[in-house]
Amino acid sequence: MAVNLTPVSADQLAIIDGIELSVAEAGIKKANRKDVLVVRIDKGNTVAGVFTQNRFCAAPVQISKNHLDAGVQIRALVVNTGNANAGTGEDGRQRALSVCQALAGELDCAVEQILPFSTGVILEPLPADKIIQALPTRRPANWAEAAEAIMTTDTAPKATSRTLEIDGQKVSITGIAKGAGMIHPNMATMLGFVATDAPVTRPVLEQLVKEVADLSFNCISVDGDTSTNDSFILVSTGKSAAPRIDSVNHPAYAVLKAALVDVATELAQAIIRDGEGATKFISVKVEGGRSVAECKDVAYAIARSPLVKTAFFASDPNLGRLLCAIGYAGVSDLDVDRLSLYLDDVLVACNGGRNPEYKEEDGQRVMSQSEITVRVVLGRGAAQATVWTCDFSYDYVKINADYRS
Amino acid sequence: MAVNLTPVSADQLAIIDGIELSVAEAGIKKANRKDVLVVRIDKGNTVAGVFTQNRFCAAPVQISKNHLDAGVQIRALVVNTGNANAGTGEDGRQRALSVCQALAGELDCAVEQILPFSTGVILEPLPADKIIQALPTRRPANWAEAAEAIMTTDTAPKATSRTLEIDGQKVSITGIAKGAGMIHPNMATMLGFVATDAPVTRPVLEQLVKEVADLSFNCISVDGDTSTNDSFILVSTGKSAAPRIDSVNHPAYAVLKAALVDVATELAQAIIRDGEGATKFISVKVEGGRSVAECKDVAYAIARSPLVKTAFFASDPNLGRLLCAIGYAGVSDLDVDRLSLYLDDVLVACNGGRNPEYKEEDGQRVMSQSEITVRVVLGRGAAQATVWTCDFSYDYVKINADYRS
Incomplete structure (x- = not known):
């Protein structure tokens, strides 16, 4: 596992x-x-x-x-x-x-x-x-x-x-x-x-x-x-x-x-x-923030989102869920038009929307890996933070629904 | 469902x-x-x-x-x-x-x-x-x-x-x-x-x-x-x-x-x-707080916890997970010795620990229901808040791992 x-x-x-x-x-x-x-x-x-x-x-x-x-x-x-x-x-x-x-x-x-x-x-x-x-x-x-x-x-x-x-x-x-x-x-x-x-x-x-x-x-x-x-x-x-x-x-x-x-x-x-039920190891790297704290807030919003984590489990480049998590991370004056989102080396989103050059097969290639880096460039400062997390699978539910019995 | x-x-x-x-x-x-x-x-x-x-x-x-x-x-x-x-x-x-x-x-x-x-x-x-x-x-x-x-x-x-x-x-x-x-x-x-x-x-x-x-x-x-x-x-x-x-x-x-x-x-x-994969409807009622905001913080900590939600899915009275979520809800000066935790009418915890009268079968009876009220009495004020949530099942993962395909 x-x-x-x-x-x-x-x-x-x-x-x-x-x-x-x-x-x-x-x-x-x-x-x-x-x-x-x-x-x-x-x-x-x-x-x-x-x-x-x-x-x-x-x-x-x-x-x-x-x-x-x-x-x-x-x-x-x-x-x-x-x-x-x-x-x-x-x-x-x-x-x-x-x-x-x-x-x-x-x-x-x-x-x-x-x-x-x-x-x-x-x-x-x-x-x-x-x-x-x-x-x-x-x-x-x-x-x-x-x-x-x-x-x-x-x-x-x-x-x-x-x-x-x-x-x-x-x-x-x-x-x-x-x-x-x-x-x-x-x-x-x-x-x-x-x-x-x-x-x-x-x-x-x-x-x-x-x-x-x-x-x-x-x-x-x-x-x-x-x-x-x-x-x-x-x-x-x-x-x-x-x-x-x-x-x-x-x-x-x-x-x-x-x-x-x-x-x-x-x-x-x-x-x-060895996260419960983990099938993928995800590094979430947030750069260009005003403070380490806001970088961590964005990284944890991604790392905690069940929707993001189930998409990783499915190897599904449903990457709107990443933008959604960034959007609710609590950085109240975040300018989404200045933000860039990368999946490993693939530029997924910029200028507030999907990168026009982005191809689904590039996202799919990275999502199929067992180790993935999500990189968010906030474009508002020099601070950065990295958080490590895993995906969310059937086995997480199984392990935690069964744990005491 | x-x-x-x-x-x-x-x-x-x-x-x-x-x-x-x-x-x-x-x-x-x-x-x-x-x-x-x-x-x-x-x-x-x-x-x-x-x-x-x-x-x-x-x-x-x-x-x-x-x-x-x-x-x-x-x-x-x-x-x-x-x-x-x-x-x-x-x-x-x-x-x-x-x-x-x-x-x-x-x-x-x-x-x-x-x-x-x-x-x-x-x-x-x-x-x-x-x-x-x-x-x-x-x-x-x-x-x-x-x-x-x-x-x-x-x-x-x-x-x-x-x-x-x-x-x-x-x-x-x-x-x-x-x-x-x-x-x-x-x-x-x-x-x-x-x-x-x-x-x-x-x-x-x-x-x-x-x-x-x-x-x-x-x-x-x-x-x-x-x-x-x-x-x-x-x-x-x-x-x-x-x-x-x-x-x-x-x-x-x-x-x-x-x-x-x-x-x-x-x-x-x-x-x-109709929550994705829901099998249970949970009301989380937090009373006796100093402010509505802190009551909501505690209620949401419970409502968001994957460990709490998988325990509900399993009908497993693994109620320590509820205390754990209350403890990390961000109420920094919370006195756990003054707090009471109820599952419907069953007093589960008080004085910082398990209620001596609590019986596993009572917890089990409530956990087996399709509608459950978790009631937390903070013992520090008169504010209250209620949040509604559902459990976390295999089907949540299935629905969200499959959604785009």
């Missing part, structure tokens, strides 16, 4: 010194599948995260934010699938804390040093006892197995690595993510974890995680639904001999950021490639 | 004195189907309209707005299906004007006295010649046939009437509408025409059309796509002996408005009942 999503194997993923992974089978929703991941992090690390803007943010999101705000050294992340622990009120917070407490006891640290994460069905009580009982049964895992352990409706694990040099010292980055539905930014992904051994101070890491998210996970949409559990966590173990990045003006900041954006973008795009 | 949409027959629809209807077969998209409607209006009428906010508003929308702004007496509406004449630039405006010109010649009036409307595929040149050639071939029609002549993906014509008394004088109202996809307000419907014989001055009619639209057509969503061609036109022929309504403070204003809202709401709900 997934669109050009290359399978990853453990030997393609860099080990991050200072991180120890382990997985367990707690039988939260289904028996005999890995549904708990523990990421233990050596002392000396820094951790920062960005979380969903959804007001019904899940209990583990609330607790992870509190624990990060407490300013203590984080020692482990504990992740479960099969239950989101969202819409569960005070009882949900207590259940999440009880899992943290159990792991803190084992690791001999304070409960605030554990960050919990959950993903799965909303509005059901978290079976915390099952998770606590499974914790001692967990076994060491590599990054590929960790990526597998956090899957829900995902059809493939999502993981990638980069290695680079900073001041002649080797630095490694490995990230994993999960998500296929309920995907829309702020944060966009259900869960994303990226770890590096590059030493970065906490305030710089906090800035870095926001900048990286805005250029990657916050640029994707499967269905316009912003999840209750979205979290993107960046871990710096500090084990590399590279210099500690203690300022956004540090010369290595931009180098590390570029590599992190690269990793996070690949993971974010992997979520779209 | 349509959800509890009762077929209308001509004898259920009130004739409006001062209106003459006729239809023709121009073969715009398909042969042998009525695809042109002409609504001739006697002198002495007033006409007002509200139109799509889409920046790519269609050529006929631009021209109808100009003609209404010219302040001349309107003599006829001319409507075609099969082609939206949208995204067609200056050439599209010329083609629409040529149709108006042909009809103006026949009716011996100025081109500004004709309002054109088009609905159908976007980005294709309007075959104006076919329409102009078909105009002399048209035959008299009743309101039921008129409703049929403006259908596109609609599975049933949409029309309704009311009669009332104002100062002891009989007043009649008849309205028709079309639309099944690309439905989201501002304006919400593709096309809606409501005529009454009640005498209303032009400034009052202009106020009335806005107020009526806001309570009816602007409260529906099939897919979140705001069309390029949405138009809602209110015609007063003034033929009733009832007193002329010349002020919004006139005692009959509220009486007529209530009847018009009734007609427009039935038409708007008919569009939802």
